[in-house]
Amino acid sequence: MVATSHDVMLDIELYQPTDEANALALAASLGKDGWLLGGGQDTYGWLKDRNKSATAMIELTQVDAWKGIKETSDGIEIGAVTTLTEISKNPLVKEKFALLAKAAGVVASPQIRNVGTLAGNLAQDARCWYYRRGLDCYRAGGNICYADSPEGLNREHAIFGASRCVAVSPSDTAPALVALDATMVISSAKGQRLVSAQDFFVGPDVNITSMTSLREGEILTAVRLPNEWANAEYYFEKVADRNVWDFALASISAAMKVSNGVIEDSRIACGAVECVPRRLDEVENALRGQQRSEQLAERVASIASQGAEPLNYNHFKIPLIENLVKRAVRG
Numbered sequence: 285m286v287a288t289s290h291d292v293m294l295d296i297e298l299y300q301p302t303d304e305a306n307a308l309a310l311a312a313s314l315g316k317d318g319w320l321l322g323g324g325q326d327t328y329g330w331l332k333d334r335n336k337s338a339t340a341m342i343e344l345t346q347v348d349a350w351k352g353i354k355e356t357s358d359g360i361e362i363g364a365v366t367t368l369t370e371i372s373k374n375p376l377v378k379e380k381f382a383l384l385a386k387a388a389g390v391v392a393s394p395q396i397r398n399v400g401t402l403a404g405n406l407a408q409d410a411r412c413w414y415y416r417r418g419l420d421c422y423r424a425g426g427n428i429c430y431a432d433s434p435e436g437l438n439r440e441h442a443i444f445g446a447s448r449c450v451a452v453s454p455s456d457t458a459p460a461l462v463a464l465d466a467t468m469v470i471s472s473a474k475g476q477r478l479v480s481a482q483d484f485f486v487g488p489d490v491n492i493t494s495m496t497s498l499r500e501g502e503i504l505t506a507v508r509l510p511n512e513w514a515n516a517e518y519y520f521e522k523v524a525d526r527n528v529w530d531f532a533l534a535s536i537s538a539a540m541k542v543s544n545g546v547i548e549d550s551r552i553a554c555g556a557v558e559c560v561p562r563r564l565d566e567v568e569n570a571l572r573g574q575q576r577s578e579q580l581a582e583r584v585a586s587i588a589s590q591g592a593e594p595l596n597y598n599h600f601k602i603p604l605i606e607n608l609v610k611r612a613v614r615g
Contacts, residue, residue, distance in 0.1 A: 294331060297340040304349050304471070304505075310342050312473035312501040318342050320503060322365055322404035325396050330409075335418040345401070350505050353377060359510045364403035364469075364503075368457070369394070371402060381509050383518035383537055387460035393528045403504045406458055406484070407496050410451035411531055412441070422448040422492055431595070438595040440533060443602065444558040447489035450595060452556045456522060458485060459537040459553035459561040464513050469506035470498065481507075485560040495559070513539045513551065519612040522555075523604060532556040534604045538612040540571075547571045552612060554588070554605055564588055567609060581613040 299318075301307040311318055319338035321327055322345060330336040344350060344365050351363040353374050360376060371377055372389035391397055391405055410416075410423060412431055420426030431438040432450045441450040458481070466481040479497060484504075486497050498504060519538040524530035535555035541548045550571050552564040570584045585606040592602050 294337055296331075296338055298343065299340065300343045300346055302346045302348070304347060307342060307344060307347050308471060308473045308501075308503065311503055314340050314342065315500050320344060320407075322401035323367070323396075323399040324404075325392070325400050326404060326408045329416075333416065333418070335416060344403075344503065356508070359508060359512075359514065361469075362402060362507045362509070364505050364507060365401045368397040368400045368402065368405060371457075372397065380511075380514040381464060383464060383516075383520055383539060384457065384460045384509070386518070386520040387457045387522075387535075387537060390522050391456045402457060402507060405455050406461070406507075407498065407504060408454055410449070410495060411454040412449075412451035413437075415449075415451065423451065423488065425493075434596075436596065439597040440531065440556070441595055441598060442558050443592045443594045443598055444562055445487055445489075446559065446593070447487060448492060449488040449559065452558060453485055453495060453560050454531050454556070455561075456532060456535065456555065459535060459555040460520065461507060461509075462553040462561045462563055463537040463539045463551045464509050465551060467508040467510070468504055469508065470502050471505040472499075472502045474501075476505075482561070482563060487559040516540055517542050517615060519615060521608055521611060523608070534601055534608060536605070536608040536612050540612075540615075542576065542615075545576050547574055547576055547613075552609070554608070557592075557601055557605055564609070566590070571613065576613065576615065578614070581610040584613060585609045 299310050317339045319341045321341045321343045350365045353362050368388045368391050372385050378385045414430035415421050415423050422429050431441050442452050461481040468479045468484045470477050484497055516539040522532045522535040524532050532555050538552040540550040550568050554562045566587050567584045574580050588605050588609040589602045
């Protein structure tokens with residue numbers, strides 16, 4: 285019996301560097317042909333469905349320099365190929381940055397967290413089923429957004445900041461890192477550059493083919509969390525159809541500095557409502573210097589939804605994020 289194309293594994297070269305220099309050299313020489321591989325949870329779905337292909341893979345999980353969690357003079361540094369399970373259970377992360385530990389601990393399922401890496405969760409591609417099915421949408425090089433059409437199924441999609449593509453950032457850890465004012469360490473054969481977590485993620489108005497600011501030949505190698513937001517008061521909540529496996533319908537990550545009931549400062553980011561983690565700057569401004577109260581929670585909740593443009597099937601996200609903000613303010 286003749287096998288169909290879906291029965292045959294693609295011909296892909298596999299590189300397994302064990303040191304930084306070799307990994308970065310491979311990324312530079314292979315360019316777009318070099319698929320960066322962490323835990324593989326996103327990669328193998330693409331290859332299985334034949335909607336993306338690669339001629340070569342660079343497995344990064346054997347580079348020890350990019351693993352683990354260490355304390356620094358001004359915070360902690362997490363290697364980008366550290367697993368989500370390790371992050372969620374690490375005593376140092378739980379003690380100083382429990383917000384990230386909580387976010388990492390709700391990604392997908394325990395089995396996926398055991399192999400999934402921080403970089404993989406942050407850099408995963410859009411989860412829109414039209415795009416994943418291989419249709420010629422804007423993100424795939426076409427001239428239509430199937431989700432943003434009269435017949436489009438868009439319950440999980442964006443209510444803010446859409447530009448051609450209405451797919452949301454699917455990462456659970458991304459809003460937590462934005463709230464914690466993290467810095468991304470991006471490495472290449474030419475050196476390193478540092479990018480704030482907020483600027484690491486880009487919308488389709490900036491780049492329709494990528495959800496991050498990573499350039500060809502670059503690798504996210506570490507994430508740094510500053511002590512400025514260590515041991516703040518944290519609130520994290522993810523709302524999904526199921527407690528495991530599912531992506532968020534909406535989430536909130538909040539870090540607040542509170543003294544005698546007064547919110548001195550805060551950083552709040554929502555997930556799954558925009559193509560990037562949505563920083564709630566106006567809510568933060570309204571909270572600054574205010575006494576925590578139910579009245580304050582009610583007042584700022586409406587600010588969180590200003591400017592929302594819901595699609596056919598996701599109007600529910602407006603009251604959802606308002607209520608998430610209320611809960612974060614209440615603590």
